Amino acid sequence: MKEKWHGDDEQEAGMMPIHQDLERLPGGIIIYRVSESYEILYANRKAAEIWGCTSGKELMDFLGASMLKAALPADVKRAEMEMIQQFRQVQxxxxxxxxxxxxxxxxxxxVEIFGRVEEDERLGKLIYASVYKKQLARSNIDRLTGFSGHTQFIRRVQDILEMDQDLPDREPRVFIFLNVEGFRLLNERFGMEAGDDCIRLLAELLVHAFPGDPVVRYSVDHFxxxxxxxxxxxxxSGIRSMVQKHHPEWHLILDAGIYEVPAGEIQASVCMSCAEEACRSVYRDMERDTAWYDSRMARQQAMERYVAAHIDEAVEKGWIHVFYQPVIRTVTDSICSMEALARWIDPQHGMLRPAExxxxxxxxxQIIKLDKYMVQSICQEYESRINQGKTVLPVSFNLSRYDLLVEDMVDFVDEQAKKYRVPKDMLYVEITESVLMDDRDVIYETIEKFHQLGYAVWMDDFGSQYSSLNLLKDYDFDEIKLDMDFFSTFSDKSRKIVKSVVSMAKRLHTHTLAEGIETEEEYRFLKSIGCEKVQGYVLARPDSYDRILEAMQKRKLPVEMRKDKGLYEKAGRADFLTPGPFCVVETDGESVRYLYINPEYLSILKMLGGALRKKSRIVFCIRWKE
Known part of the structure; x- marks a missing residue:
């Protein structure tokens, strides 16, 4: 017998009859020596085919006779350790x-190798092994990175944490959670192939920076x-620099969260959650890109666990309260609607903010539980106020992406409206812009279904995402709510942007509402450009229905009559930025009330002594209908 056997040519390989029998077996067979390189001595044709080779000799040439030569770098260290533990044994x-x-x-x-150790007088300790190519569904390999799947990662790191318990002088370990900010934008700008290249590059850099350590592609853009x-x-930092060096056009932002595993901690999923929480804390933070998990985050996670565990109890026992914030129609300075906002008043933790x-x-x-409770509560309060003869206003409410994708919220909203006798024009459905980015066909059908039943649908947080204009093109909204970030820096540039958005919306016959308004200056500006509605702390903080109406009454802000809504909405569609003299008036046929006058029109009135002449250009005339 020669020192090595290939398995293709019996004469060259000097095979004994047993090796001829191995060639005839239906599965892959490999014989290799227990050594530093795990040197392959024999491979049959079936084994060679697993690596895309046609013969044992070709496989030997490809692998250089080393069993782990073509193994992914991330797996080499682990595979070597397992071979040492399992195969360097007795006969x-x-x-x-x-x-x-x-x-x-x-x-x-x-690949999966099942082997048995046998002693050879001349060649030493050998492993006779059957080798299999695992099916993709079983192997759970990420095709872009080559990393093992989530389940295998958890199993491996769990084993490491448990083995650490027996090592009193172990090296401290940390979990690192990474997030590629704006990955969707990268795909949109440079194409899906660039996104794949980005993920592959990050995987290679991680393997190089942390050789032998377990890594998983946790989700689309997380590691x-x-x-x-x-x-x-x-x-x-070195990984960030390498990405910037190779692809500066990507402008990649890589957030990192780090969690140091304390002594005695063996729950891998808990550790990963802590690292993820640290990573989430630096999302869109311009001053930090890395954070270590700390006690503040621990308190936050404890609160998250409490919320998730007690939402059913909160709904059942009435810990969830409906607060309202008024919306003012700028052309009349009257309250035209309110937005319903959830507040969790907890017996143990007090008032929880929505962000909590x-x-x-x-x-x-579980957001569906909250949203259904809110819709039902809004309708119940409407019926109760009607029965008591109290003032009622249209109310808007938010729906989440889970409501639209998982539940048929259209039917639920309509059922509640019918049950509590709420007219359809007294309910407005708000859908946050970010919701519209996923499953567009389903969202589109949902919006159309609401419209067919007679409900108005608003886009909330317009301008908060990257594709706002595309969404206006693709969906039919009755109203858009300008995101408060437009007014975080009330500069000349932001004013010009808001002007353009309002003017564009009017040409699309879409109403406008600006939320998050905090100053009189912002309110006056929005009124001057024809933004139809305003909401924010400049008017009132969220409160109960009755307290909001009391506060508005003290400020002498009237409540808009339901019968007048259509008239004012028609007036609101006018472009207040039209060049030349412009005004909006309402008249009962005898007297005239100016709702809006631009400077050019005002100068004409002053020139005419305040009289309304036939030669004056009245763009909108609203007649009262008794």
Whole structure:
């Protein structure tokens, strides 16, 4: 017998009859020596085909006789350790090893080897092994990165954490969670291939920076890894620099959250959650791109767990309260509607801000419970006020993406409106702009269904996402609510942008509402450009229905009559920025009240001594209908 066997040519390989029998077996067979390189001595044709080779000799040439030569770098260290633990045993020892490898044509696949240790007088300790190519569904490999899937990652890091318990002098380990900010924008600007290139490059850089450490592509644009390496922030900064060097046009922002595993902690999922929370804390933070998990985040996570566990109780026991914020029609300075806002008044934690419970309910897919409760409460309050003879106003409410994609909220809203006898023009449906980015066909059908039943649908937070104008083109909205970020810096530039948006909306016959308004200056500006409605702290903070109406009465702001709504909405469609003299008036046939006058028209009135002459150009005349 020669020192090595290939398995293709019996004469060349010097095969004994047993090796001829191995050639005839239906599965892949490999014989390799227990050594540093795990040197392959024999491979049959079926084994060679797993790596895309036609013979054992070709496989030997491809692998350079080393079993792990084509293994992915991220798996080499682990596979070596498993081989040492399982196969460097006495005669008859058995074991199995799984690792990812590249075939001759570069495809990533996962193989599983089942072997038995046998002693040979001349060649030493050998492993006789059967080798299988695992099916994709079983192997759970990410095709872009070659990383193992989430389940295998959790299993591996869990094993590491448990083994650490037996090592009193172990090196400190940290979980690192990474997020590619604006990954969707990168795909939109440069195409899906660039997005794939970005993910592959990050995977390669992570393997290079943290060799042998377990890494997983956690979701589309997230990675997670466990390492005992020191100076992890330096390594992460190096990855950012390398991406910038190779692709400066991407302007990539890589957020990082780091969690140091404390002694005694063995729950991998808990550790990953902490690292993810740290990463989330720097999202869209211009001053930080890396954060370590700290006690503040621990308190926040405890609150999130509390919210997720107690939403059913909060709904059942009335801890969720409906607050309202008034909306003012600028042309008349009257209250024309209100927005319903959820407030959680907890017996243990007091008042919870929406930011403390709404994202949690969305993440745990329980937001439907809150939204259904809100719709039902709004309709119940309407019926109760009507029965008591109290003032009522149209109310808008928000729906989440889960409401639209999972539940038939159209039917639910309509059922509640009918049950509590709420007219359809007294309810407005608000859909946040970010919701519209996913499953557009489903969202489009939902909006159309609301319209067919007679409900108005508004786009909330217009301008908060990257594709606002595309959404206006694709969807039919009755009203858009300008995002408050437009007014965070009330500069000349932001004024020009808001002017353009309002003017464009009027040409599309879409009403406008600006939210988050906090100053009289902002209110006067919005009124002057014809923005139809305004909402914000400049008018009132959210409160109960009756307290809001009392506050508005003290400010001498009238409530708009339901019968007048259509008239004022027609007036609101006029472009207040039309060049030349312009005004909006209402008249009962005898007297005239100016609702809006631009400077050019005002100068004409002054010149005419305040009289309304036949030669004056009245763009809108609203007649009272008794």
């Amino acid at each position: 008859g020892g058995v074991g199995n090893v799984e690792f990812r490898t590249r075939s001759r044509d570069g495809q990533i696949q996962e 997670c890894l466990l390492t005992s390496k020191k100076n992890v922030e330096t390594e992460i 419970f709404i994202p949690v309910l969305e993440k745990t897919k």
